Structure formats: structure tokens, C-alpha cells
Amino acid sequence: MKKILINFAHPAKGRSKINAALKVAVENLEGVIVNDLYSTYPDFHIDIAREQQLCEEHDVIIFQHPFYWYQAPAIIKEWLDLVLEHGWAYGSKGKALEGKIFFQALTAGGDTTTYQPNGANLFTIGELTSPFSATANLCHMTALPPFAVMGVHRGLPEEQLKAYAEEYCRLIIALRDDRFDIAQAKDEPLLNHRLDNLILRP
Numbered sequence: 001m002k003k004i005l006i007n008f009a010h011p012a013k014g015r016s017k018i019n020a021a022l023k024v025a026v027e028n029l030e031g032v033i034v035n036d037l038y039s040t041y042p043d044f045h046i047d048i049a050r051e052q053q054l055c056e057e058h059d060v061i062i063f064q065h066p067f068y069w070y071q072a073p074a075i076i077k078e079w080l081d082l083v084l085e086h087g088w089a090y091g092s093k094g095k096a097l098e099g100k101i102f103f104q105a106l107t108a109g110g111d112t113t114t115y116q117p118n119g120a121n122l123f124t125i126g127e128l129t130s131p132f133s134a135t136a137n138l139c140h141m142t143a144l145p146p147f148a149v150m151g152v153h154r155g156l157p158e159e160q161l162k163a164y165a166e167e168y169c170r171l172i173i174a175l176r177d178d179r180f181d182i183a184q185a186k187d188e189p190l191l192n193h194r195l196d197n198l199i200l201r202p
């Protein structure tokens with residue numbers, strides 16, 4: 001069974017609808033821990049030793065967050081800058097994260113049609129999240145495409161939100177129980193593009 005760490009970052013958690021629903025869907029699953037970065041570090045004083053230990057203890061590391069200005073909220077950048085130390089995460093002796101799986105679970109106002117070369121946002125989600133894949137690669141991790149809930153500006157009907165939360169839950173359980181086709185997932189634009197094809201039967 002894989003152990004899963006969800007680094008959750010939402011600067012206005014009280015106003016969150018989508019991330020809050022996704023979080024509720026997975027936070028009590030066995031083998032899963034949600035590390036709420038803004039609640040733990042309201043002053044941004046990240047405890048590097050604690051965060052490194054959490055990473056070492058888990059096999060899958062996820063950043064869950066809303067997409068803000070085509071990026072993750074600021075605390076995730078702070079986390080990357082402080083926690084991923086040379087000699088621990090990267091460099092000739094930095095192998096602490098080797099072989100771990102990494103991806104983002106993100107929510108975005110714009111829908112997938114706007115995240116195209118000819119769309120309003122010009123770039124695909126894959127292109128805009130490439131600094132994360134490059135970082136994971138440098139740290140010897142296996143980077144997967146994001147799980148993404150897109151088009152929330154239009155308003156997401158309750159039924160659709162529930163369906164996304166269930167998909168997220170199924171993804172996490174499949175990863176935890178080693179029933180997920182990692183090799184095929186790498187080639188998908190989003191993890192939830194064709195999720196059923198990636199989940200292996202028990």
C-alpha cells in the first residue's frame with residue numbers, strides 16, 4: 001500500500017468551494033494525510049525538517065490548490081524554495097525523493113478550451129505546470145499530469161462537483177492500492193481525462 005501526502009494550499013479556505021469539496025472527499029482515507037500549509041504556516045515560517053520528514057514517509061506527494069495567476073498559491077513556491085534542499089532533494093547526494101510519484105490536483109476558473117494555443121489563456125495546463133514537472137524530474141521523482149477541475153468560473157453544478165470529488169477519491173485509492181497505470185498516465189494531458197482507462201482492476 002502506498003502512503004499519500006497531500007500538501008493542501010488555499011489562502012482563503014473559508015471561501016473555497018471546489019478545493020474544500022475535493023479535500024473532504026479524501027482526507028479520511030486510510031493511508032492518506034492532508035497537510036494544510038496555510039493553516040500550519042500562517043506566517044510562512046515553514047518547518048523544513050517536518051516537511052522533509054513528511055515527504056520521506058510518503059510515496060506519493062500531491063500539491064492540491066486553486067490555479068492563481070497561472071500558478072500555485074505563494075506558499076507552495078515558499079515550500080519548494082525551502083524544503084527542496086540541495087543534497088536532500090537534488091544534487092549528486094540528494095536522493096530523498098527518488099522514485100516518489102508527484103502531481104498537482106488543481107482547480108481553475110477557465111475551462112479546457114481556453115487553455116489552448118488559440119484560446120484565451122494561450123497555453124495548455126501541461127505547459128503552464130511544466131516548472132512542477134521539471135522540478136519533480138530534477139528531484140528524481142515520477143511526475144504525472146495534473147488532476148484538474150476546470151471551468152469553475154461558469155459555476156459548477158452540485159452534481160458535477162460531487163462527480164469530481166468522487167473521481168479524485170477513486171484516483172487516490174487506486175494509487176494507494178497500486179491499481180494505477182503510471183506509465184500510461186504520463187501520456188495523458190490530465191489524470192482525469194480518461195481516468196477509467198488508468199485504473200487497473202483488482
Ligand SMILES: Cc1cc2nc3c(=O)[nH]c(=O)nc-3n(C[C@H](O)[C@H](O)[C@H](O)COP(=O)(O)O)c2cc1C
Nearest residue numbers: 016017018019020066067068069070107108109110
Ligand atoms: C487571485 C486569483 C487568481 C486566479 N487566477 C486564475 C488563473 O490564472 N486561471 C484560472 O483559470 N483561474 C484563476 N482564478 C480562479 C480560481 O482558480 C478559482 O476561483 C478556484 O479554482 C476555485 O476554487 P475554490 O472554490 O477552491 O476557491 C483565480 C482566482 C483568484 C482569486
